[in-house]
Amino acid sequence: MALFDLLGRRWAMGILWQLSRGPATFRALQAACESISPAILNSRLKDLREARLVVHEGEGYLLTxxxxxxxxxxxxxxxxxxxxxxxxxxxxxxRWKAGKAQMKAHAAAGRSGAGLPKDR
Structure with a gap:
């Protein structure tokens, strides 16, 4: 159940969704997750790195x-x-329609599925 604890933390899943699109820098993640504070983003990235779900490399953060x-x-x-x-x-x-349009655009870009709406 530790995974559910991790994923239930504020912005954890949103960060995973953003990184599913490809590598991103800290600033790019902060911009994509509009209302996230730098402290929360830093804490969540640390949690996700410790869980071996995210790694930081030269171009930024990416999913393992x-x-x-x-x-x-x-x-x-x-x-x-x-x-x-x-x-x-x-x-x-x-909001649902906007999320659905985002899912279609994500799929059209050659990826399966989509990211969550920005406030999720």
Whole structure:
């Protein structure tokens, strides 16, 4: 259950989703995760590195093989969670549509699945 503890920490899954798109610098991750503080980002990256899901190399942070494998397992939950949110909270339809468009763009770029909306 330690994995669920890690993934349940603020921004952990969002960082994994962002890195599923490819390597990113600290600043690029901070920009992609609009409301994340530098302290939280630094702490989460440390947690993810210690779990061997993320590594820091010359071009920035990237998923390890283990991190990519985990992302492949989690990726289907992105679409499922958007559908669940749409049915549970119809007032968030605009956010759901934006997330769905983001998933399509991600898939069109040659990757399976998509990232979460920025506020997830």
């Amino acid at each position: 093989d283990l991190g990519r494998e985990l992302y492949q397992l989690l990726e289907p939950f992105g679409g499922w969670s958007l559908e669940w949110a749409r049915t549970m909270a119809p007032e968030h339809t605009a």
